[in-house]
Amino acid sequence: MKKNYDQVIIGLILVCHFLYLSNSSKLFIYEFYDYYLGVGNTFHDFFWYPSYAIIKKINIFDQFSSGVPAPYPSGHPAPNYSILHSIIFTPFGALNYNLSKIFYLFINLILLFSIYNQLKNFFLKKNLIFFFCIFLFSPALILCLKVGQYTIFCLWGFILFFNSNNKLFKFTGILIATGKYTFAPIVGFYLFFSKKFTVLLFLLAANIAAILFYSIYFDMSVVSALKNPILMGWKTQAIGAGDLLSFLGNHPRFPFNIIIVLLIFFILKCFIYFNSRRSKVFDLVILSILTLMSLKHLNYDYIFIFPVILLLFEKINFKSKIILSIVIFYFLFILPWSIIEPIRYTKYFIFFNLSLNLILLMIALKLIVKKIF
Numbered sequence: 001m002k003k004n005y006d007q008v009i010i011g012l013i014l015v016c017h018f019l020y021l022s023n024s025s026k027l028f029i030y031e032f033y034d035y036y037l038g039v040g041n042t043f044h045d046f047f048w049y050p051s052y053a054i055i056k057k058i059n060i061f062d063q064f065s066s067g068v069p070a071p072y073p074s075g076h077p078a079p080n081y082s083i084l085h086s087i088i089f090t091p092f093g094a095l096n097y098n099l100s101k102i103f104y105l106f107i108n109l110i111l112l113f114s115i116y117n118q119l120k121n122f123f124l125k126k127n128l129i130f131f132f133c134i135f136l137f138s139p140a141l142i143l144c145l146k147v148g149q150y151t152i153f154c155l156w157g158f159i160l161f162f163n164s165n166n167k168l169f170k171f172t173g174i175l176i177a178t179g180k181y182t183f184a185p186i187v188g189f190y191l192f193f194s195k196k197f198t199v200l201l202f203l204l205a206a207n208i209a210a211i212l213f214y215s216i217y218f219d220m221s222v223v224s225a226l227k228n229p230i231l232m233g234w235k236t237q238a239i240g241a242g243d244l245l246s247f248l249g250n251h252p253r254f255p256f257n258i259i260i261v262l263l264i265f266f267i268l269k270c271f272i273y274f275n276s277r278r279s280k281v282f283d284l285v286i287l288s289i290l291t292l293m294s295l296k297h298l299n300y301d302y303i304f305i306f307p308v309i310l311l312l313f314e315k316i317n318f319k320s321k322i323i324l325s326i327v328i329f330y331f332l333f334i335l336p337w338s339i340i341e342p343i344r345y346t347k348y349f350i351f352f353n354l355s356l357n358l359i360l361l362m363i364a365l366k367l368i369v370k371k372i373f
Contacts, residue, residue: 038338046148051093080233242353
């Protein structure tokens with residue numbers, strides 16, 4: 001009988017996470033996170049209300065922007081994800097808020113268990129269990145869980161897309177991953193250059209169908225339904241930790257800053273595609289790094305660094321491993337620290353983080369890019 005000790009270990013850690021984060025039990029080992037992160041189990045990024053509003057036929061964009069007839073509920077994030085995301089989340093909106101939070105936390109932990117099992121198809125088991133345990137206790141992941149972020153869904157979707165051979169599962173994964181708009185452009189570039197036009201067309205069709213549904217359901221123009229989440233995202237989303245868009249800020253002004261960033265990364269993706277050796281795992285790693293470098297991503301989104309750890313530690317030399325260890329430790333353990341808050345949104349700090357992202361990209365590209373000259 002094959003031993004599954006690794007799954008037992010992962011399962012026990014996730015149970016401890018659930019007991020702590022659901023306030024079912026006070027576990028001493030977790031108490032330091034409240035000090036370290038400077039945030040309680042706020043769930044202030046949990047997108048329950050937009051889905052609840054759809055069920056109750058409340059136009060969230062009108063309500064958020066005008067405050068009439070009822071103000072947008074405090075403690076809930078602005079509706080700055082895709083409309084398709086709000087529709088997918090309607091099972092959470094159908095439950096009362098407190099019960100929905102517990103259900104959402106439980107689903108996140110199930111997805112983490114699924115991520116571990118999927119990654120076993122890519123990486124050595126002895127390395128995976130060691131690094132995944134560290135990952136599960138990293139402040140970046142704990143922060144993601146404590147604030148109710150969607151990033152674990154995105155990471156799970158990315159990995160499912162690259163791991164599964166089932167077309168329906170692959171499409172489901174990429175559909176869920178791109179529910180957060182800042183993940184969509186780099187994914188779109190990847191699908192285009194990889195000639196996965198069918199997936200790209202279905203992805204566009206699903207979002208167009210959601211926009212059409214919303215415009216008909218609330219008797220509003222298609223243009224308004226299309227642009228409102230994007231404009232809301234630009235107005236309300238915080239500055240990212242280490243991406244080019246956050247570094248540029250409003251120079252040039254919106255939307256030209258976004259256009260410039262997308263153009264730069266389109267060219268970069270073009271270079272990588274035509275000058276590199278392709279594999280699923282490298283595509284996953286490069287996609288993760290480019291996503292973090294391009295549009296706004298806050299510190300909790302750096303859980304996307306995890307696949308980078310696994311791949312590079314199996315491939316690079318000892319000197320590069322030292323550099324990689326320092327960079328990865330910084331992103332997962334130092335960047336989420338509340339003590340960084342006073343400098344978090346300064347230009348020099350964003351540039352520093354962007355430079356570290358570039359180092360990761362260069363280490364990865366060194367393994368796969370063909371010699372140009």
